[in-house]
Amino acid sequence: xxxxxxxxxxxxxxxxxxxxxxxxxxxxxxxxxPGGGFIGGLITASALVLLYIAFDLQSVRDxxxxxxxxxxxxxxxxxxxxxxxxxxxxxxxxxxxxxxxxLPLLGKTELASAVIFDLGVYMTVLxxxxxxxxxxxxxxx
Amino acid sequence: METIRMIGEISIGILxxxxxxxxxxxxxxxxxxxxxxxxxxxxxxSATLGVLCILFGVFLYFMLDLxxxxxxxxxxxVFVFITSPVAGHLNARAAYRSGVxxxxxxxxxxxxxxxxxxxxxxxxxxxx
Numbered sequence: 173x174x175x176x177x178x179x180x181x182x183x184x185x186x187x188x189x190x191x192x193x194x195x196x197x198x199x200x201x202x203x204x205x206p207g208g209g210f211i212g213g214l215i216t217a218s219a220l221v222l223l224y225i226a227f228d229l230q231s232v233r234d235x236x237x238x239x240x241x242x243x244x245x246x247x248x249x250x251x252x253x254x255x256x257x258x259x260x261x262x263x264x265x266x267x268x269x270x271x272x273x274x275l276p277l278l279g280k281t282e283l284a285s286a287v288i289f290d291l292g293v294y295m296t297v298l299x300x301x302x303x304x305x306x307x308x309x310x311x312x313x
Numbered sequence: 314m315e316t317i318r319m320i321g322e323i324s325i326g327i328l329x330x331x332x333x334x335x336x337x338x339x340x341x342x343x344x345x346x347x348x349x350x351x352x353x354x355x356x357x358x359s360a361t362l363g364v365l366c367i368l369f370g371v372f373l374y375f376m377l378d379l380x381x382x383x384x385x386x387x388x389x390x391v392f393v394f395i396t397s398p399v400a401g402h403l404n405a406r407a408a409y410r411s412g413v414x415x416x417x418x419x420x421x422x423x424x425x426x427x428x429x430x431x432x433x434x435x436x437x438x439x440x441x
Contacts, residue, residue, distance in 0.1 A: 177406070180402075183395055183399040186395060187392070187395060187396065190388065190391070194385075194388065
């Protein structure tokens, strides 16, 4: 029996945007509020899993032509590189700093180097979760 | 200013109480109603409205007492309002498709006729 549910697919099309927006918010709110790279990555992964549930594996793979293995690897590399970048300034490994910048639209903004590390964590978590879920959900014949 | 504060406090209290009562009502519905479809009717409607009332009360409390407009709560209200009925629909659909019988006193089943028609059409197409 083929499973096409118009209610689920239409709701998913709306909900994925809400979940993705919330996950990006969580990713950048992590410095001063609850949040951060880990749960941001998990929320993005849950949005993608919702897509996988509502549509089939192949069409989602056509929409998002990402290799999640490589995404996880890139995340780890980014995190390691932010750690080693602090060695260039004669400070210990994984030291972090922050500065206040005046951006055109946002005004006075605090930019911290820990955000780049968080971005690496985000990509690693997203890549690992999606790799696990897609590899246990498909059945090669 | 004092009266506005008082009105706000009273409406927050009423909203949260109504939400809690509706959630309790839906829990009673889950216990009392006889079959899956009636129970999913109770669980998806009144629980949704209860949660929405509680979230809106919390939103008003944050806005009036703590002077913090929480967009997360508004987003949560929209999210629950969209997802909960869809989840109820999926539950009922999965139950019907796996052959859970209706309550013995229910006397109208339009989906059965529609499904039978669909099956006959598929059979005709496969014979061609």
